[in-house]
Amino acid sequence: MPNANAESSESHPLERRERVVRAGAVILGLAAIAFLLGSAHVPCGFARMFHTPCPGCGSTRAMLALASGDLHAFVRYNPLAPFMTALVVVLAVQAVVSVLATGTLRDVGHGRVGTFVARGMMIVAALEVLLWIARLGGLLGGPVPV
Secondary structure, X not given: OOOOOOOOHHHOXXXXXXXXXXXXXXXXXXXXXXXXXXXXXXXXXXXXXXXXXXXXXXXXXXXXXXXXXXXXXXXXXXXXXXXXXXXXXXXXXXXXXXXXXXXXXXXXXXXXXHHHHHHHHHHHHHHHHHHHHHHHOOOOOOOOOO
């Protein structure tokens, strides 16, 4: 029978240190992904395979255009990009918090925030598909260049 006065395994310094190390690894991994996307050198596999843009094509270029203040290019590439980007950032923060709290990613996507992010991503993805279909039909300036 465990001693009620004994330290829980959650407060053990070595375990806490391990969670911090793991969270650091998650942060480094997320930073590497952000760097690769921000470099605009990651080709879209869908576009390369089918020679047509995917529903999310232009999102990285849209965010880079928005960051540089080029609103025309931002709207041309993907005006829904900031919404999906914000949801992905919230998910990334939730991943780091989960690793700090539990040492794993098991709590990512749970709770009210997780439900909000999941529903938000489904809505934005559906809107991106509708925008993609409209552009393939020649509306709104046609397809995003790939």
